[in-house]
Amino acid sequence: MSGSVITGWGTALPEKVVTNAEFEARLDTTDEWIVERTGIRERRFGGMTSSLAVEAGAAAVTKAGLEPSDIDLLILSTTTPDKAVPATSSTVHAQLGCSGAAFDLNAACAGYVYALVTADAMLGARIGFERALVIGADTLSVITDMEDRGTAVLFGDGAGAVVLEHHEDAEPLMLASDLGLDGSLLPILYCEHGGYLKMEGKEVFRKAVRVTVDSAAKVLADAELTGDRIALFVPHQANVRIIDAMLQRLGIPPERAALVLDRTGNTSSASIPLALSDAADAGRLSDGDLILFSGFGAGMTWASAVVRWGR
Ligand SMILES: CC(C)(COP(=O)(O)OP(=O)(O)OC[C@H]1O[C@@H](n2cnc3c(N)ncnc32)[C@H](O)[C@@H]1OP(=O)(O)O)[C@@H](O)C(=O)NCCC(=O)NCCS
Secondary structure (H helix, E strand, O other): OOEEEEEEEEEEOOOEEEEHHHHHHHOOOOHHHHHHHHOOOEEEEOOOHHHHHHHHHHHHHHHOOOOHHHOOEEEEEOOOOOOOOOOHHHHHHHHHOOOOEEEEEOEOEOHHHHHHHHHHHHHHOOOOOOEEEEEEEEEHHHHOOOOOHHHHOOEOEEEEEEEEEEEOOOOOOEEEEEEEEOHHHHHHEEOOOOOOOEEOHHHHHHHHHHHHHHHHHHHHHHOOOOHHHOOEEEEOOOOHHHHHHHHHHHOOOHHHEOOOHHHHOEOHHHHHHHHHHHHHHOOOOOOOOEEEEEEEEOOOEEEEEEEEOOO
């Protein structure tokens, strides 16, 4: 028996706080509408994807009691890379001083769960990797049209990261995982090079509830679990009404959800590690607890995993 263990976690948020009142002042919207329809009260704007990723990655490595040079696999989940070439993970790798391999992964807002599953599989394959740094970082403010009330109020910038270490005597990290995509749904959420995000909000909402509930229900069934066995539910932070629908349909007690959406908005790849870190820092996790991760995003992608916390 061998497996990987989450040994560190960390986050980064830009300093600039943007409240709903700031949108109310210049768009045809209200704080009341935004809070009621999305659950978002404020978000952060600023930084670059690489700078946020470096800050979150450094914090996670320190928390794990490691040096960056101990990391031999770096996966950066992002949909807003600094440059077209090279991958932003190259910048992050150099600035942190990591060893070994690094690459970017883009599965939109489901990317962080895709990256966790990939890192765990690569450590488990015993192909030369011992310690992975899995970062989710995005600067969606760069690709959001700040004049479009339908999208401007939803997104924010940030980063979150975890360290995974392989141990010969650990139980498997993942009890079950599910990664998927329906490419026919591309037209409901996309961004052209040099353009802004285009979204059919209502359609994304409807499809997101369906695909995430199906995917999360599948991993629970594969792991032979029911929702009440989940100690912490870490959903993609896009809309509190989507999260509430998932909790209800999966039979997970609402107080088990990790939520940062009210303070961060939708930070894409960063949302799941931001919520996980917030819960871990608040002492909400104990060794052996089962965590359900579930994300969805443009593509339309989805990803769920049941993960064991600690050893
Ligand atoms: C975008 C979203 C919050 C809109 O909420 P909704 O309840 O579905 O609202 P609708 O789309 O039905 O729009 C209702 C009205 O509110 C308006 N509206 C949209 N944004 C608004 C805003 N910021 N303030 C006030 N009104 C707004 C719409 O224009 C529409 O007006 P109309 O009826 O005159 O056309 C919601 O659909 C959503 O969260 N979708 C998923 C988005 C998502 O998760 N994206 C990221 C995927 S990773």
